[in-house]
Amino acid sequence: MKVIIAKKVLEDIVSNTNPYLDKKDLSSITSHILIRARNGELSIKATDHEIGLSYILPYAMIEEEGEATANGSKLLSVIKGLGDENVTLETMNGALFVKQKKLKYKLPMFDSKDFPNFPTIEGKNSFNVNALVLGRSLKKIYSSIDTNNPKYELNGALIDVKDGYLNLVGTDTKRLSVFVLNTNMGEFAKKDTQILIPKKAIGEIQKLFSDKIEIYYDENVLLAVSENFEFFTKLINGKFPNYERVIPTETNFKVILPRDKFVGGVKAINAMCEEMKVTIKPDGIIFESINEDNSEAKAEIEANIAVSSNLIFGVKNRFLLDFLNSVEDDMFELDFNNSETAFVLSSGELKTVVMPINKI
Numbered sequence: 497m498k499v500i501i502a503k504k505v506l507e508d509i510v511s512n513t514n515p516y517l518d519k520k521d522l523s524s525i526t527s528h529i530l531i532r533a534r535n536g537e538l539s540i541k542a543t544d545h546e547i548g549l550s551y552i553l554p555y556a557m558i559e560e561e562g563e564a565t566a567n568g569s570k571l572l573s574v575i576k577g578l579g580d581e582n583v584t585l586e587t588m589n590g591a592l593f594v595k596q597k598k599l600k601y602k603l604p605m606f607d608s609k610d611f612p613n614f615p616t617i618e619g620k621n622s623f624n625v626n627a628l629v630l631g632r633s634l635k636k637i638y639s640s641i642d643t644n645n646p647k648y649e650l651n652g653a654l655i656d657v658k659d660g661y662l663n664l665v666g667t668d669t670k671r672l673s674v675f676v677l678n679t680n681m682g683e684f685a686k687k688d689t690q691i692l693i694p695k696k697a698i699g700e701i702q703k704l705f706s707d708k709i710e711i712y713y714d715e716n717v718l719l720a721v722s723e724n725f726e727f728f729t730k731l732i733n734g735k736f737p738n739y740e741r742v743i744p745t746e747t748n749f750k751v752i753l754p755r756d757k758f759v760g761g762v763k764a765i766n767a768m769c770e771e772m773k774v775t776i777k778p779d780g781i782i783f784e785s786i787n788e789d790n791s792e793a794k795a796e797i798e799a800n801i802a803v804s805s806n807l808i809f810g811v812k813n814r815f816l817l818d819f820l821n822s823v824e825d826d827m828f829e830l831d832f833n834n835s836e837t838a839f840v841l842s843s844g845e846l847k848t849v850v851m852p853i854n855k856i
Contacts, residue, residue, distance in 0.1 A: 497533050497562025498586040501553065503596070506583055507575045509551045510568065513542035515700060516549050517568045528565035530611045531585060531592075533558045541614070542568055543728075547697050548614055549704075550726045564592045565611065566603045574601045615717045615728050621689075623711035625662070625679045627720065631705030633664055633677045634698050636846050639818035640673035641666035641695045649734030653698055655691040665739045671815050672742050673822075676845040692736060693718060697729035742849055744840060747831040749807060751776060755828050755843075757797045759820050766813045768793035771853055776807040776830070786810060786855050809835045810853040816841075819848045 510529065518526035530541040538556035542549055564587045574594050575583065584595040587605070594601040623630075634653055642650040645668070656663040662677040691713055693701075704727055705720065712719045713731075720727040753776070761783040765772045768785045775782040778801055785793035809832070820828070823843035831840040841848045 497531070497564055498558075498560040498584065499531075499533050499538055500557040500559065500582050500584050501538065502555065503575065503578055503580055503583050505553060505555060506585075507572070509540050509553065510572045510575055512703070513540060513549050513551070514568050514572055516542035516544055516547055518544040519569065522567065525565065525606050525610045526612065527567055527569075528606050528611070529568040529571065530563065530565055530608055532563040532608070533561045534563070535561075541611070543612055543614070545612060545730075546694065547700060547729045548612075548727070549700070550614060552724050554724070560586075562587055563608045565606045565608050566592045570603060574603070614726060615719060617710075617712040617719055617721060620712040620714045620717075620719070623713070625677070625711065627705040627709035627711060629679075630662075630677065630711075631702050633662075633675050634693075635702050636675045636822040637664050637666040637673040638695070638698055638702075639666075639814075639822070640668060640671050640848065641698070642668035643695060645669075647734075649692055649732050649736050652692045652694045652732045654736045654739070655693065657689040657691070663739075665736070667737070667739065667742075670812070671848055671850045672739055673819070673846065673848040674739065674743065675847075678845075690736060691718065692732035692734065693729060694732055700727070700729075742838070743847065744831065744833070744838065744849070747833050747840070749803065749830075749832040751801055751803055751807070751830050751832070752827050753781070753801065753830055754797075754799055755820055755823065755826055757781075757799060758828075759817070761795045761797050762813055762816050762820070764795035765793050766817070770814065771810065771812055771855065773808065773810050773855075776801060776803060778803055786853070807832050809839060810855050811850060812853065815848070815850050819843075819846075819850075822846060 513529055518524050526544050532539050538553040540551045578596045581596055586593045592603045592605050641653055645651050654665040664675045666673050709720050709722045718729050765783045765785050769787045771786040773784045773786055780798045783795045819841045825843050828843040838849050838851050
């Protein structure tokens with residue numbers, strides 16, 4: 497194999513594929529990327545078996561077809577150290593050579609036949625949904641998804657396929673976020689289907705998704721295919737909790753609150769501690785720190801709020817900030833019963849149910 501490619505293009509692609517590598521076992525083929533020049537096209541693939549990404553590079557000059565593998569992390573380090581001129585990738589004597597002018601690097605290769613096959617779209621259902629909107633919508637619930645939970649199904653986002661819309665759900669057991677994405681799923685989508693996407697995959701989806709992507713899925717895998725790349729993630733096997741039962745259907749109080757002022761109050765306390773007491777009054781809101789030591793922080797904002805008596809609850813600052821950073825409206829809604837039961841934060845199609853802390 498011998499190909500010539502622009503340094504910046506190569507660096508961008510290898511950098512984008514690095515999160516898909518197995519970095520724990522350098523003896524594994526999945527610590528390598530696969531570079532393949534075939535039928536006039538150059539492709540670069542990476543996978544750790546759980547997620548995978550393949551790029552097609554249309555602007556490479558292929559002088560000799562073939563294929564190679566190289567440790568993705570080492571290859572990226574080499575490329576970053578090169579100048580801006582074109583780079584030559586060439587295989588000789590069982591190694592990959594990276595060349596630029598008088599610079600030459602030799603990287604060992606594995607047998608490319610051992611590189612895992614990517615799943616195909618054959619026989620899979622498809623989403624008729626704007627992929628860019630889907631990526632942005634998943635971002636709104638991303639912070640609520642748990643990490644390293646023994647119940648593996650909680651370490652991902654639920655896509656709950658309904659008739660005419662999707663519910664996107666994430667929870668860490670202390671809060672639960674639901675975003676309703678109204679969309680016509682198309683004739684190939686199976687209604688009342690639940691898909692669990694791992695959190696790591698969602699982070700990568702947000703970097704990739706544009707509006708010109710076709711999405712396919714079955715019970716084991718989800719694929720996103722565009723003109724220049726293919727992405728796949730294995731899905732989480734397991735049953736997601738019945739999230740609809742967690743959302744209160746009735747509350748004693750519904751109040752509308754100013755987003756920007758509320759953010760300012762939370763950030764003022766967040767500089768001192770991780771938890772706070774919030775008191776909502778008819779003429780404003782008081783934010784007070786909850787600390788184990790004797791340090792204190794207090795902030796108060798003025799606002800006209802439609803409550804007849806004070807509403808008081810304790811909460812982790814991060815839960816409030818994560819929700820408020822996910823919404824764009826000037827106002828948001830708080831649905832509240834009492835200081836010991838879950839309350840609901842709402843804005844547009846996003847709801848977050850939050851368990852209070854009992855330290856007030």
